[in-house]
Amino acid sequence: MEGVQKGNLLIVDDDASALESLSHIFKQEGYEVAVARSGEEAMELLRGADFHVMLVDLRMPGMDGLDLLKATKAIRPTTEVVIMTAFGTIEKAVEAMREGAYDFVTKPLRRPLVVRSVSRALEKASLQNENLRLRKELEAISHERMLIGNSPAMRKCLETIAQVAPTSATVLLQGESGTGKELAARLIHAKSERASGQFVAVNCAAIPHTLLESELFGHERGAFTGAFARKEGRFKLADKGTLFLDEVSELDLAVQPKLLRVLQEGEFERLGGTQTIKTDCRVIASSNKPLIELVRQGKFREDLFYRLNVITITLPPLRERPEDIPLLAQHFLQKFAKRNKKDVRAISREAMELLQEYSWPGNVRELENTIEHAVVLCRGDTIRAEDLPELVASEEKTRQFLTIELGTPLEEIEQEVIHQTLKMTKGNKRLAAQLLGIATRTIYRKLEGSQ
Missing domain, CATH: 1.10.8.60 (Helicase, Ruva Protein; domain 3)
Incomplete structure (x- = not known):
């Protein structure tokens, strides 16, 4: 069942009967189980999916358990490994512990002992993954994770963010590339009631269209070539948190109805699956293109646009x-x-x-x-x-220069400089005043005097 699943477990043993028995035990315990009958087969699975724990027999033909342990730590360092060993190979098991194995259990296996060992390994793996996630988020926050600016345009953005953050409203962030849309999304998440949940970012432009559905919604084992194990999608990972869809304008039309359904109903199915999965995540989307234009061009669904466009915040260009x-x-x-x-x-x-x-x-x-x-x-x-x-x-x-003829009255020079500066700032009197080093009220007074 979805709610009681403990973690992903890979069991590796060349003994088919042992493999079947262990698989049955751990499925009963609530694990998502994948099996391999050799070290080489296990490596194929490890390259295609993340596993919290690997339970592996030490003695196998070809790539043995010790070699598989070393290879696993190289490509999946957060996967915890429990070694199964016969009494006569205890020394090898101790060597495996030095190489990074979490624990070893001796054969013949006793169900309570092996279940407890795997359970403890899962606890360690889960803690490591959580610490890794927190470190990444802290790095993201400390790495210029601030929206800096005192200009009227930025103050307006920050005020809107402060208003919408505590709500559950979907937010659309518009603005050119490099204006800080992801920073704004992270700030909304940090100021929301979901701040203790995950902030999951997906760059829709960076993921091929053929893989985007799997990334967003996950897939079942065997859903397509190379899907060796079940994979959770970003919507599931963001449950109780925030999902940031960066460059949502790049979403393929075929994926858009499924996104619309999640926004409306809060549910979806994994690729290749039939089980309906509920998710409770806030969606923040961004685009550097005007979505309404894409709607008019038939490249973006109108109903999806209105679902995303509940609150729009436009980040001003520098x-x-x-x-x-x-x-x-x-x-x-x-x-x-x-x-x-x-x-x-x-x-x-x-x-x-x-x-x-x-x-x-x-x-x-x-x-x-x-x-x-x-x-x-x-x-x-x-x-x-x-x-x-x-x-x-x-x-x-x-640079823009202003040529003044000698003998021009000082009052006319002031008026011309103010008018030309206002042209340059597109009528922004506050900015013009800052550029000229005078008070804004002085500009108003000078303009009134010229009328």
Whole structure:
């Protein structure tokens, strides 16, 4: 039964009767069991699926249990191994323990002892997997896992995130590549009631269409060539947590109805299976393409779009919030100075001007790479213009200048500078005021005086 399944167990023994007996015992105990009659067959299974525990006979023709143990630790280091050994091969079993086996049991096997040994191995494997997951999440959080910015656009995003995070609403994150959509998704998860559950991310653009259904919903053993064991999908792994569907616009049309059903009913079947599985996970999706346009083009289901589009948060491109660049640049400077053990503390005014004038087609991700480049090449304690990548520094040529004829009244010069700066900022008076070094109310006053 789905609710009582303990873990995935691989049993390896060249004795067919022993294999059948052990398989029956552990299925009764609630394990998902796969079997192999040789070390070579076991390696094929290990390459295609994760197992929490492997119970293996020490003496087998060809690849014996000790060799299989070493190979398993090389490709599946979190799989715990319990060795079965005859009384006369205890020394070999002790050697196996030194090579990383969790435990050994002697033949003839006694059911309570072997069940207890495998159970304890499963506990250790589960703890290791949980610690690994937590370490990865902590690394993800500590690795610039913050949405940084004080611009009006970013403050609006952060306010919306704070509002929607405690709810169960599906969220669609829109924005260009590199604007921080996954950071926003992680922040929503961290501020939600599901924060203690898993945050599972799937890049829909990075997984081939033929494998995406299996990744999302899982598959049964034998569902397709190479499916040697049951595999849980991301929806199951994200149960009680959050599933982040990155670049959801790349979902194949054939998979979209199944996703729609999960969003509507909270249930699905594994590929090749008939059992209906319930899942309770929050879905956050992202796209760097306008989904409504894909709907009009017939490339995305309209009903799925409306299911995803309950709450939409648009992450602004970096070029529309240049006032955030100094804060972001300083954050990345500290990060990469520490990582590269360099005493770099500041960014020169000239270098900062270049950073703020660059158009940043790659957004925050490109800025991060630029600062890392500069920190590595910096020879002193301050990043200078020559430390920046040529692509960023060369955009100095595109600076906008204003030519003023000598003798022009000062009041007219002020008006022209304000009007041209507002053109450059697309009417953003607050940003124009920051660029000119004056208060926003001064711009309003000057504009009113010219009318």
